[in-house]
Amino acid sequence: MPPPIRRIVVDRHPHMAKPAPAGNGAGVANGGVAIATSLAAPSVAERTARAPAASVRERMHVESLWLAYGENWVVRDVTLPVRQGEVLALIGASGSGKTTLLRSLNRLTEITDSAARAGRITLDGQDIHELEVTELRRRVSMVFQQPNPFPMSIFDNVGYALAERPDGRRRRRRRSAAIEHAVHDALHRAGLHDEVGEDLERSALRLSGGQQQRLCIARALAAEPEVLLLDEPCSALDPISTATIEELIVGLRERVAVVIVTHNLQQAQRVADHVAFMHLGELVEYGPADQVFERPARQRTRDYVSGAFG
């Protein structure tokens, strides 16, 4: 069901919570949250038990961003910070522009010919459109809704992200110890190493769906990105795989800034430190997860998180 077309009265200034002081990240609003979750994933579900990330600092900044496909503006005047040390969840109904916003962060929107853009996105203060696109995408990596491993071995899937350096040196076949180490490290970080063991020559297509998705995360992590974008990474997975990946996401935020698009509000509650709620391309509310879910400032947000529409 699409949301009823009721134009929200937008005052062009979405409700932005005061950013939490650095070093206190998610800690501010962690007091006594009781979240009813349908999934049994205690380690992630109980956010109270989660330690805040050691340091939080801003990596990317989206400034009055407008995005269009053809004549259709799908993201309207969005301003958002993306911080390392925390997980940012983009929530909203279908067609609210979450995925487009996410894809614009590593310029994947440019694959579509009709895409147009206004506004600015910066990575560490530098405009991402001034960066070489391949370099940007190495620094801002992405995992998709459908697990999409390449039809090669597990090792080659992860190594693919590393194998070719921008200077064009080719290292196919000849596996340097550095690559070997990086691949194993990425698989460890994605929590897949214990399951696939030492047999990395198996075809990646023989893994289960959840394992394939974690392989994709490992692949995205292998090049040591600074920002990790996740586009509904669990929507094609079963609850157990979902719990594993959520745990993983929370663990990753120390080293990379994580942005996740999700339709699953419980999931957003479980993993996110900050939540941005979008509606019809506009950013309605942005703030710490607990505040957005427990004490939303806007009626529209309240409706959405309480399940009134979408």
Place this chain on the structure above:
Amino acid sequence: MASAQTLDRPARNTIARPPRESHASWPLADRLCHALCWATGIGLCLVTAWIVLYMLVKGISALNLKLFVESPAPSLRERESGGFLDPLIGTFIITAIGMAFAAPAGVGIATWLTEYARPRWLARAVESGIETLAGVPSIVLALFGLLVFARGFFSFLSGSTNGGAVSGKSFLAAGLLMSVLALPLIVGTTREALTQLPSRMREASFALGKTRATTIRRVLLPSIRPGIASGVVLGMGRIIGDTAIIVVVLGASPKLQGAGGAPLLSTLRGSGSTLTSYVYGFSPAGEGNSPQKAYAAAFVLLMIVLALNGVVTRLSRGRSLDTIEQGAKP
């Protein structure tokens, strides 16, 4: 698995299956068409079996090992006309030359058409060009080749007489034309395979900071290796089976006849024959008048083409199994 062993299957006579549909209830027209379908299907099998068996019987009775190692000899008596070693070698040379040009060009064109295709008008032009080539009869191609390669500019491809006239007939010239014949097949299968690859595979690679070129070289082309291979094999079958180009552009000499110069180059620039032109020349239709040998050569030709067909089937089956497996995963 364990439960399957402990549980007793229901007894055979208690299993209910849907009753077979009776044709008797069909309208007459439907029943006629149904019968016609059966008849044509069985008829096709019969014709195929007839051809293969006929060639098998005729061919095997005429076949002996000596035919494979002797060169053809100019003699009207069947006993003294030698074997078909040279045509066999000729077939291999022609196929190799044709594929050396057609395979890389075909894969390249197909990749450009599916992955780049800019500017649009050029892509459309290339597309219809390929379609046109696919429809050109090989005899027309042969005639064109004969005219073009006999020009002085192409004298490096074939031998020339002392007077300076370029013959235009050589393995190189025929091989080049053959590559034109095989090109549409390779472009077709490669394009088909590339368009069937899910676009998320490309996105995944782009999202890792890879360029389009790297994506094609490292992900897309390796993924469609079976598709390319079956295109190449189809093209080989086409080349091996073609007669018109051989007769017109390679010449009528059953033996390999070098054009002089360096040994290998001399052969490539020289004239010769392939199994198809050998069969034509030695059959009652030609001048050799050794029908037994023509049968034997035709049998060998048929076996080569059948073997290639088998390879294509295996390759495409392997590919479809792969895609099913890939699709089965959530």
